[in-house]
Amino acid sequence: MASPPDTSKAAKLERCNSYLRRVNSAKIISASSRLLFRACIVATVALILLFALHCPPLLLLSHYSAAARSSHRGLLSSDVTYGGAAWEREVRRSATPRRRSGLTVLVTGAAGFVGTHCSLALKKRGDGVVGLDNFNSYYDPSLKRARQSLLSRHGVLVVDGDINDTLLLTKLLDVVPFSHVLHLAAQAGVRYAMRNPQSYVTSNVAGLVALLEVAAKHADPQPAVVWASSSSVYGLNTATPFSELHRTDRPASLYAATKKAGEAIAHTYNHIYGLSITGLRFFTVYGPWGRPDMAYFSFANYILSGKPIAVFRMQDGTAVQRDFTYIDDVVTGCLGALDTAERSTGSGGKKRGPAQLRVYNLGNASPVPVAKMVGILEELLGKKARKQVVTLPQNGDVPYTHANVSMAERDLGYRATTDLATGLKKFARWYVEYYDRRSKKEAEGAASA
């Protein structure tokens, strides 16, 4: 039988002490486990820090991710020139065609001379157009801004950005499934290539590759690409008129070499990725809203301001000639190329079948000596030029250009309809009005300041 519990005072005290000892020892155990836990955390943090310090790639990766994130944030925030919901709405609005089965065209170099005219023509006939231009200072950026305002008045948005910005290109092609890209952004000018060769590589080679990369691998559907090559690819070719079948492996300038490289690059992207690509060889395009670096434009300026102009001629005394081509005719050719471009066959960087690859001359098929062009300008501007006839320097210029345009006529419905006198008349009228308006505005600005 079990004995009854001892209820004496001494026994009660002993039970109480033993209870307190158990409680205390439990407290000691829990305090020490807390200490151990804390020590573990400190050790883990120390280990992570030590690991990170001894593993630079890990830090680089986190730094890279932060940079990538911040540039993505840049794309999407409203404090930059592109990105954000309002920006996307604007892009979509500009890209929406007004006619049934209208094209949706991304025009690079849209604030440039040919880009502005093509964008306007596309918009006017009901196609959707979004422009892209980096507004660089190769020539007066205020002229490019004026073209941008003109486009804006006609409902064409020109995004401020560079073709080498692949994040921006990706974003644009994400927002709009462009059916076509009219790629006109480039470093132009034959003689400037001797002063700034790198700019030609950056725009005409790297920029073209950046665009074709995004078009081939990212865009779904892949757009058809029409882009600006140049008459200068014929280089030292002596067979005339220049035909697309003639050799183009002797460029006379770096500008020409980068355009020739562009044609080879186009072949590669067509071959590997099934991109439909059409190259257009422009022949000395001129007209209203033209490029101030070109001879006819700068000559008009110099004639009116009484400065001397250098008119080049060959060493043997023969005239330097150009197949000057009026802008409206070139626009017809560009739109014809867009309209006849077949779809690209690939998607996501995978070719699904052979795709169209074309190249066409867009010229006037009627070369004119530079001295004659000066004579027409003198007559139109009512002032004699201070001409200095100079032997053509070693500057990359070729003695003459002359396009055979039969392929463009047959395939693109191209017609060169404007002779130099008619085209320069339109240019001279625009030139006088534009700079008159500008100087009046400047005078008003100065008076109110």
Ligand SMILES: O=C(O)[C@H]1O[C@H](OP(=O)(O)OP(=O)(O)OC[C@H]2O[C@@H](n3ccc(=O)[nH]c3=O)[C@H](O)[C@@H]2O)[C@H](O)[C@@H](O)[C@H]1O
């Ligand atoms: O077809 C092209 O692919 C190229 O056309 C254009 O090049 P070019 O034909 O060289 O035009 P441009 O400079 O207007 O000189 C015209 C004529 O004036 C002569 N010229 C020039 C300057 C001068 O001071 N004196 C002179 O006689 C000069 O010798 C030439 O005979 C574009 O600029 C170029 O970007 C590209 O698109």
